[in-house]
Amino acid sequence: MSYDWGMKRWILHVDMDAFFASVEQLDRPDLRGHPVVVGGLGPRGVVATASYEARAFGLHSAMPIAKARVLCPHAAFLPPRFGRYEELASAVRVILTSYSPLVEPLSLDEAFVDLTGTERLHGPTEAVAQHVQRRIRTEVNLPCSVGLAGNKLLAKLASEAAKPGGVHIVREEDVDGFLSPLSVGRLWGVGPRTANRLAERGVHTVGDLRQVDASLLHSWLGPALGVHLWGLARGLDDSPVVSAREAKSISQEVTYPEDLFREEQVVHELRRLATLVSSRLVSESLLGSTVRIKIRWSNFTTRTRQVKLPEPTDHPLLIADEAVALLDRGDLHVASGVRLLGVGVAGLVPATFRPEHLFTSSRLPEAFHGVRSRHGPQLLTLGFPDGERNKR
DSSP: OOOOGGGOOOEEEEEETTHHHHHHHHHOGGGTTSOEEEEOOSTTOBEEEEOHHHHTTTOOTTOBHHHHHHHOTTSEEEOOOHHHHHHHHHHHHHHHHTTOSOEEEEETTEEEEEOTTOHHHHOOHHHHHHHHHHHIIIIIOOOEEEEEESSHHHHHHHHHHHTTTOEEEOOGGGHHHHHTTSBGGGSTTOOHHHHHHHHHTTOOBHHHHHTSOHHHHHHHHOHHHHHHHHHHTTTOOOOOOOOTTTSSEEEEEEEEEEEEOOHHHHHHHHHHHHHHHHHHHHHTTEEEEEEEEEEEETTOOEEEEEEEEEEEEOOHHHHHHHHHHHHHHTTOOOTTOEEEEEEEEESOEEOSOOOOOSSSOTTHHHHHHHHHHHHOTTTOOOOOOTTHHHHO
């Protein structure tokens, strides 16, 4: 692996601070400055997001709600409102795409932006990082942390160092000093098992890892992981920022703070996710020819199913109907509790034309997307086909 710093590659990573909780505090001024917890509120619920005021009491994501209530009984405990979060995440993406077409969303609350070569349009890149943060704060009214560096690894680590609400820039001359004190577990590809194996050999920090000869890393971890970590320890990462247009597929998935047990809940969520996928296709002027769904149960077992369409589409009704049909067609029971759902499309092609469908208008996707973009995703959603609501 090699990297040429002379290319002056600049990657921005934007991470919204305590996103779900910050949205709730935005919409309810009485909650500002007070502990807020968003998550499943039932006996098996877990924390999805805790505000920084709540984190001061030891709360964190994935903590059981019951324990969170003991640690911080005076917090406001709220159920998630995904439609509202999606609306504001979309507003953030609009800001990011005004600086570069290469925007790679990782989730609702974070994204990479490739700013390489944009100086002539937007000015010095370091000033752009500051400007992006100010615009999100001013136009969306939400806090975020921003990292800027020469690659995705360093940019993400930089935004983590900037939390909460800061901007951290890692320049070429800063890389070794920035990385050295970090735990090896902060590097991509180092899970608890690998971290333990390294710790047994006296390697605890990235600085420690950088002192290990490459051949020794190969013998400890195998050639693939050894080479990977040797490069990351030196801040080398040439992975590209992949926009939706360049991606081989477009998908939306959600991990729920509380498992879904009713089939009508799962069907509703599949249809909601299908509308988000359709909107992304329309905004990127793409069509997809394969529909996929992903389902993960409470025991973390995961299954995917997909179907090839007779012709590519961006139609929300068609994508939603195929997603629900995949649920019905496969052995994808929901009674044991659904932890994660996803809907995606693959086989992407430019939307140079939209096929006419027998029972629905080809103009619907753009009209549907336009209404949701102007007035928010809550205003217009997909209903159930005739008889479907009663059947379920």
